[in-house]
Amino acid sequence: xxxxxxxxxxxGAPAAVNDVPMDQWTPExxxxxxxxxxxxxxxxxxxxxxxxxxxxxxxxxxxxYDGEGRPPVTDGPFxxxxxxxxxxxxxxxxxxxxxxxxAGELSAAPGAGGKPIHEWLELRPFLAEPPTVTE
Amino acid sequence: MTxxxxxxxxxxxxxxxxxxxxxxxxxxxxxxDAVQEALVEAxxxxxxxxxRDPKGWLVTVAWRKFLDATRADAARRRRxxxxxxxxxxxxxxGVDDTLQLYFLCAHPSLTPSSAVALTLRAVGGLTxxxxxxxxxxxxxxxxxxxxxxKRTVSGVRFDQPGDVATxxxxxxxxxxxxxxxxxxxxxxxxxxxxxxxxxxxxPEVAGLLALMLLHHARxxxxxxxxxxLVPLAEQDxxxxxxxxxxxxxxxxxxxxARDRLGEFQAQAAIAxxxxxxxxxxxxxxxxxxxxxxxxxxxxxxxxxxxxxxxxVGEADGPRAGLAELASLDEGLPRYAAVSAYLHExxxxxxxxxxxxxxxxxxxxxxxxxxxxTRQAARLNTRLRG
Numbered sequence: 462x463x464x465x466x467x468x469x470x471x472x473g474a475p476a477a478v479n480d481v482p483m484d485q486w487t488p489e490x491x492x493x494x495x496x497x498x499x500x501x502x503x504x505x506x507x508x509x510x511x512x513x514x515x516x517x518x519x520x521x522x523x524x525x526y527d528g529e530g531r532p533p534v535t536d537g538p539f540x541x542x543x544x545x546x547x548x549x550x551x552x553x554x555x556x557x558x559x560x561x562x563x564a565g566e567l568s569a570a571p572g573a574g575g576k577p578i579h580e581w582l583e584l585r586p587f588l589a590e591p592p593t594v595t596e
Numbered sequence: 597m598t599x600x601x602x603x604x605x606x607x608x609x610x611x612x613x614x615x616x617x618x619x620x621x622x623x624x625x626x627x628x629d630a631v632q633e634a635l636v637e638a639x640x641x642x643x644x645x646x647x648r649d650p651k652g653w654l655v656t657v658a659w660r661k662f663l664d665a666t667r668a669d670a671a672r673r674r675r676x677x678x679x680x681x682x683x684x685x686x687x688x689x690g691v692d693d694t695l696q697l698y699f700l701c702a703h704p705s706l707t708p709s710s711a712v713a714l715t716l717r718a719v720g721g722l723t724x725x726x727x728x729x730x731x732x733x734x735x736x737x738x739x740x741x742x743x744x745x746k747r748t749v750s751g752v753r754f755d756q757p758g759d760v761a762t763x764x765x766x767x768x769x770x771x772x773x774x775x776x777x778x779x780x781x782x783x784x785x786x787x788x789x790x791x792x793x794x795x796x797x798x799p800e801v802a803g804l805l806a807l808m809l810l811h812h813a814r815x816x817x818x819x820x821x822x823x824x825l826v827p828l829a830e831q832d833x834x835x836x837x838x839x840x841x842x843x844x845x846x847x848x849x850x851x852x853a854r855d856r857l858g859e860f861q862a863q864a865a866i867a868x869x870x871x872x873x874x875x876x877x878x879x880x881x882x883x884x885x886x887x888x889x890x891x892x893x894x895x896x897x898x899x900x901x902x903x904x905x906x907x908v909g910e911a912d913g914p915r916a917g918l919a920e921l922a923s924l925d926e927g928l929p930r931y932a933a934v935s936a937y938l939h940e941x942x943x944x945x946x947x948x949x950x951x952x953x954x955x956x957x958x959x960x961x962x963x964x965x966x967x968x969t970r971q972a973a974r975l976n977t978r979l980r981g
Contacts, residue, residue, distance in 0.1 A: 464732075508740065588961050592961070593773070
């Protein structure tokens with residue numbers, strides 16, 4: 462009954478415990494990781510908790526308005542500090558505890574050496590619709 | 597011109613038709629599927645060819661759908677034998693059957709979101725698409741929720757008495773959800789609670805119905821045209837629906853007269869006192885505090901104590917309210933908002949501004965966050981000026 466956004470980062474999150482870049486894994490380990498994520502999403506679809514999810518390209522661009530009649534400014538003096546979101550999933554669950562449980566499970570996806578990657582995931586609640594009763 | 601299908605009539609018949617199928621020997625999950633198919637068929641066929649007996653039509657079609665599905669499923673062939681021995685269609689159905697449906701759909705083995713989904717579909721007659729739209733989730737997700745819910749209760753016997761309190765909790769969850777999509781869930785919750793009140797004589801059912809009516813009566817005044825929140829004290833009381841208020845008060849008084857007080861009756865009593873005040877200043881806060889005392893006794897909920905602190909602040913002044921607040925956990929939702937409000941009334945604008953900003957950061961919905969941010973901005977502007 463509450464929606465949460467699960468964010469997976471390329472960069473910007475604290476380092477994972479099992480912190481080996483994905484390109485250093487074996488192909489089998491990559492496959493196992495991808496498979497884990499797929500099964501995770503499929504299971505959430507079955508429990509009726511899945512809302513949406515997408516993977517994102519690793520490179521994004523910062524953009525801002527630069528005044529009337531001028532083209533927007535892209536990127537800037539801070540490319541090194543920007544977060545990079547690798548992908549997101551929206552879940553709809555009965556409780557905050559359940560959201561934590563699922564995020565923990567996703568963080569346990571296998572990585573190098575077939576061991577859980579223990580990566581940090583960001584869990585953000587959606588601002589809900591105002592309830593009918595507010596007073 | 598073809599007349600539109602009377603959806604309210606269709607939905608009102610849903611639990612009765614479902615109960616008839618179950619009584620004739622269909623298992624709950626299969627019967628529910630069949631009724632849904634019959635509803636969809638009705639929406640398609642009725643505009644051009646309205647039936648003389650809508651209920652009979654639905655029973656016949658749903659039963660045929662059920663038989664088709666059963667025949668298609670070899671494992672269920674045995675059930676056809678039972679079917680043959682059943683009496684002819686059109687038998688009267690007891691009110692208890694509808695009540696059993698409410699109990700089943702709110703069964704304690706279901707999670708809140710499953711219970712809500714199943715209630716809206718099996719008792720409310722909403723389509724999966726409508727429920728999904730109301731809860732802003734994909735239709736496939738809602739379909740899974742409904743079918744899991746049906747599997748969960750599939751072993752539950754239909755004749756077991758259930759717990760009214762769980763049913764009321766589910767209906768109140770539906771009511772509180774607000775509305776998106778094409779179904780007004782608050783109105784739907786009221787409809788289902790009315791229907792429940794008609795088949796069961798229980799003061800808390802009446803209490804919940806009264807509470808919903810009293811809240812619903814004030815809905816139009818609660819938000820400005822731009823969607824922003826309007827606090828109770830600033831609401832245009834001329835826009836309150838006096839007909840709904842009168843009905844809510846009447847139902848509440850009859851319930852209270854039976855002297856079996858419960859949480860919903862006490863909440864409705866507070867809502868009634870608000871609805872009864874011609875102006876915010878004339879609100880009977882002393883009596884509201886007394887009702888909060890009852891609620892604390894009934895629920896011992898920290899959130900009720902928080903709301904009580906607001907009422908005490910109005911009845912005995914902001915200092916008294918702040919004293920009440922001091923004994924509560926600062927981590928409670930809306931604690932900062934309440935504290936901000938009481939500090940402002942006490943004249944401590946700097947603290948109030950800081951607390952409003954803190955409350956805004958903790959708000960769980962957009963309208964509330966914007967409202968609290970505006971409060972903080974208003975005080976900060978005043979403090980600078």
